Amino acid sequence: MKNLTEKQLIKGDPNKGVQFTPIGKPQLAALTISGNDLGFSDIVNNCIFCFYKTEDCDTTLKKAEETVASQDLETRLVSTYTEVLAAGRQAGGANPPESFQLFVAGYIPFFNQDDPGCDDITWNIWLGATEPKLTTGLRRRMNSLVDKLNGVISKVAASLEDVGVVYVDGQQDDYRQHRFCEPADKDYLQRPIGKDTWFWHLWSPWDNTEGPEGFSTAGANDLSKIILEALIPDQAQRDSISASNPPWNVNDAFTSEEKLIAALDKAKKDGVLAQDWNFDRLRRIFHPKGAGNNAYAKHFLSTIKDHREVSTPPPTEPPPPPFAGGSCCFHLEQTNTCADDSENYFATINLLDSDKKEIYKTPDGLNEGLGMPINDKDHSSFQGPLPNPVYVTGEHQDNYVQFRYGDLSWTSDTKIRDPVEADCTAGGFDPKEGPSCNNPDWIQFAVRKMDCCFKC
Template sequence: MFYLMGLVAAVLGQDIPPDFNFRGAAQSIFAELRSPTFVPYSRPAQKVEEFIAAGDSYTAGTGCNGLDEIIAGDALRGKRSYLMQMSTDKDNWGFINGDETLPRFSFPAYTGNDAELSNILNDCIYQGWRPKDCQATLSALQKEIDDGTLRDKVNYALYQVAHTGRESGGANPRESFQVYVPSYITFFNEVNTECDSIFWSLWPWRRSRLTTQLRQQLNRLTTQVNAVIKAAAEDLERMGVIFVEGLENAYNGHRFCEPGHTNQQMVDYETWFWSQYAPINTPSEGPGDPNNPYPADDLDPAQLLLDFIFPGDNRKVAEVSETSPPWEWEGAEKFPTFNDLLLAISNAEDINATAVPFNLKRSFHPKATAFAEHKTLIFAAIANNRDVATNIVQTANGGTVGYQGRPTPYRYFGQFHQNCKNCFFNPVDWPDHSTLWCACKNNKDPFAKGSPVKLDDLMTVQDDGYVKCFGHISAPTQY
């Protein structure tokens, strides 16, 4: 199996000639997939034995959650990134594979290429290093969306991944190789006017505010990019490419600029993206974190950046001005672009150095709590796209059941832990006797005792009033 994240950034980071004809490549792929000799994707029925993760820093789990959780000196790979969470989750792999044998996880070297997202953040939000015009940067992406160039690029990248997986024998049979592609997340609550006066520009003379208009524009572009990626995945369905739905809804109430959580720093626990002001030397996800206390002081990201770029020079933010921006100072030439600067931060040898602004590199990436939602949705997608031989297992109340050809753990995907009890099947003479039901708490109605919920239904309200159960239960009380 191969999981690809950060697709747009990844395709631009490949060694591809500047004049490469993506449209022609996409047309060739289209023709190949419809050739009478092409062997189409077949739904796999074997265990998942290997899981390969590649892409941008969303895959790696940039710096989450703190320096103590960095793996093997790699400042871009955190122990609680969702792929690391998946790699040790015996319950969910037991559900998918029929036993607790964990797949082999491979994490190829992270390339550091978040070019498109980083450029947008630099030009429109931070304006931190040689910024270009925000609207020009956004218009360039919009043009690629509108004229189909982005879709051609995504098609090409996904095809290369799926084709390589097949040719290398990544599954048996080869045509059962799968590529899972989740979406990006919109970063902002776009209607809360409290945020209109907030600015995250690093330098005093710049004030690029998080206005409603800018937030709506950035969210709209993210949504359009997701639509392009989904369309490209559907183009390559015959290659085993699967688009993962649901992440956008999981972040509702947890974006930047949410009511009650809007301030200059936006570092609190309920905000699921890292802020540039959040300290990197603690696993705490912000004020309100029930597991890790948050330090009293926030960071000064601008000063940290100056300390890194001009080590030992004691340069101060107060020296920066419109007529003397830091990228015109002596020594700045070693970082000709913002992405060169981010790459240098990524490659810093001393990850504990106080003058390495990992906080800037980590900003706008999900926290570990959010990554748990990514993990759950990826597991759900895998389970829904595989066939595994029936397994009989013991449930919490001592019975044995088989469910959709897979074992049914009491903590189905972990989401019913301390929420569900009394799992049961209806009598065999009932039409839905093969459906497993549980009595679950109703966390949208504190006065309700619980409600039976079908475990094979996810995230949709049914006509009979039951809520398809995933993550949080919100069904009406039925008993």
């Protein structure tokens, strides 16, 4: 959990080129965490694969079981979830910030614990080893540890549900028949690398597939041979490796996980390991393949959908009604206010089509009922269902209103044209001397009306 809170909750734009990318501006987070805090890599090493010098498996499992049962694990989960929530809400992607939610899932029990087929199987990486075996007891104990951990995660999530943490469940059922040690022949149980097994295994191929069909073991890699040749180059020493003479008796690099990783890293830099060597080949072991991640994704998405309010887009305005073309006419009321000449003209419009049906009206209450501004620098337009807008500009010099519709242009002083394209009949301002603005107790704007028609 420390890696997450100290290295991954970074503000800024995501950057795929770095190990710990900034989080960007998320609206929610999906998370599985706490497996490594139980010492899972030690369990896999000491009880199953024996990559580096082993400690007692029973002691390792007891330590993990004590951690799961401790109050400290619950406290750390609460702290981690709270820090994720805080970082997500401060990142600026959720609006309002409190809508940022954290969805957390548990883990999958790794084994079919009832079928006896694996009881005589060992996955010890070093050839010739016969222990430790994947007994029913070991598999049940490891599965039980996962179940207990899931119970803690679920409990902590429930305690924080009111602040936006939600537990995701159900993917465990999807994994049935896709775990390690499902009924199969012995060769497959020894190297369970097929695509129907949803966890990566030590022997899984490196060919960008999720494994062969059915119970085939074709394409299994030989990781033990690759590591031994890189770190114990002497053939005679390699040949001496056995259950009674494990590799950590020969090379100190095998005495701890840190030393093994450092030695392999150096071997790659020195050209002893192939340049396509990737430590993800080790890190992916016991993690879900793509099919397994799809099961997680299905339940994450379903839970997210159940716990997010559906954002309904604002209603779109209905399409404008059709209009009868020919000659459209409008009634315009122009108001001259007490403002400066640059902003004192306003107008309201009622537009009729050739059937005398109203097809546009200036919205009621616009600019306190004055309508749209029609001054030189902030002229307006109206359109309704017309294919083009009608632009309206009030001219202070010579006191007229200019109109433009497509290629057609006319003014409030335009009389009937031949052929008829546009004409206006305009009255004068009332009062004719303009607005009365000198007495603050009695302000009167000047208003004039006009009726215009144009070819539409």
